[in-house]
Amino acid sequence: MSASYDAAAVAALADQPVSWQDKALPPAWWGRTVREILADRPRLSQLPTPLLTLSGPGMEHNLATLARWCTEHGVELAPHGKTTMAPALWAAQLDAGAWAITLANAFQLGVARAFGVRRVMVANAVISPLQLRWIADQLAADPSFEVLVWADSVRTVEQMEAARSAHVGADARPLDVLVEMGGAHGRTGARDVETALAVAQAIAAAPTLRLAGVAGYEGAIAHGADEAGLEHVRAYLQSLADVHTQLADLYPADVTPVVSAGGSAYFEQVAKVLGPLASTGARVVLRSGAYIAHDDGYYREISPLGSAPRTDGDRLIPSMHGWVRITSQPEPGLAIFDAGKRDLPFDEGMPEPQLLRPRREGESPTPLTGLAVSKLNDQHGFLRFPEGEPPVVIGDELRVGLSHPCTAFDKWGLIPVIDDPDAADPVVVDLVRTFF
Structure with missing residues (x-):
């Protein structure tokens, strides 16, 4: 039998209004409750970058x-x-x-x-x-x-x-x-x-x-x-x-x-x-x-149910992602994005570029290869790629895999949960409040 908790107190979190203190959310949502926001089935495209999200199906699986x-x-x-x-x-x-x-x-x-x-x-x-x-x-x-x-x-x-x-x-x-x-x-x-x-x-x-x-x-x-x-x-x-x-x-x-x-x-x-x-x-x-979020770095490599499993059972699914936007291309082979150490974990490895979000309606996300994040400043990330035709341009939005959940959650007071991180425009199905 599991230990119990106050279900009413947990449920009441959905009745709290969001505000300017919630950096994950757009100004249009300020003053509304979590329950009211979710009733509209908002999309990822309505949220600003930088952003941390959780995968609802992935966490349920884990x-x-x-x-x-x-x-x-x-x-x-x-x-x-x-x-x-x-x-x-x-x-x-x-x-x-x-x-x-x-x-x-x-x-x-x-x-x-x-x-x-x-x-x-x-x-x-x-x-x-x-x-x-x-x-x-x-x-x-x-x-x-x-x-x-x-x-x-x-x-x-x-x-x-x-x-x-x-x-x-x-x-x-x-x-x-x-x-x-x-x-x-x-x-x-x-x-x-x-x-x-x-x-x-x-x-x-x-x-x-x-x-x-x-x-x-x-x-x-x-x-x-x-x-x-x-x-x-x-x-x-x-x-x-x-x-x-x-x-x-x-x-x-x-x-x-x-x-x-x-x-x-x-x-x-x-x-x-x-x-x-x-x-x-x-x-x-x-x-x-x-395990509940798993990751695309340290735990993906070392978990007994990670990419090289050492035990029986289903593999865990990486269920946390960062979303960043290219804001500068100051020199060949380099692009700067709008997330840094205050937004994304970095102690167990740099973020991993994974997907380019659709630039136009009706397109699908594009897998990214050959790119790497070389370092993070407080609020900037350095994206490196071979010189030549750049794979990204200013304004592009990227999904990045993250390493180490313990230093990801602590940077966000309210975290959107989405229905499918691989979708062109995922639905936000929950907003999880943290207390750090």
Whole structure:
């Protein structure tokens, strides 16, 4: 059964008027509600550039694909909501069977609470006394609310316990804490089993905390899909399994321990190494988040369900695109377009030129080859091509593929969802609000 959310609060997003603050939308739409705009079945041609869009059919396919894959491989899914920070998309993930929503900090947790998300994993340590007191108040006010946080050192546990014990009584609901296991040259997380066990013992001894499992992030261990990288990932995941096994006597009797890993790059390895723990009473939880949009770059290449699949199941579909307009051709072999770092992701690869939109009514989009984006400035992109007859002219509108959803969504407060990114003039079927 999936964690619940406030469906009325999510639905109410469609009744909010749009304004000049929504850079994706034209002035003609300002002052109208999302519901009113969508009733007219607007077209992509009515929207300005630069623009980020999502593919409705593509996201539906991706939601169903990973939900089915998790079920078939005996693992749960708590998708990382920080990828989209879009409660409407969280709702879709929960409706598709997600066990929880994962977030990264207390601000994001506040967004989840505003939309009634009942079960949240904060994949981080929370040590701010202000935030810990707020979480304690939320747990006290809503018996159905569940939250899990992480800790990777005894001092972290001591900080959490000190802040909570000064604020709540002995009969307060405990805060569930997972021991975070890391790896050499990785990010956070205990670097050895001895430290992890000490953290677990500190949690178990803290009056206002409860030991709830083990977690970690294998994406910081490897950055490619070669066999050597996959072996590093498997070894790291085995260390999580080993720590969990050694904590058997420390888990409270009323706790189903959570063992969690799995970004969007190596989730098949997580199922392979950690999946068997489900038969021993653990809840094995993936936290993949980028899958809902997938991409035309990093995840297309590295995802287990990408262009070179490493597991069974349907391939994920790239479902986010940028739309840009040529504004200058200052020299041979170069065109400048109207989108830059503030509009499109660039940390995991440059945008990929894909289609030239029709220049005249009745024409079809034209596939683009031989062009490349060489760099982005704040608000400009550099499109390179061989000298000679230019393949684009000033005024042309292009579709570009994008790499890395986590740094695409955060640049847009309202994102149009279209019915077919390959169509000559797609229909806008939804507008998704983000909260960054």
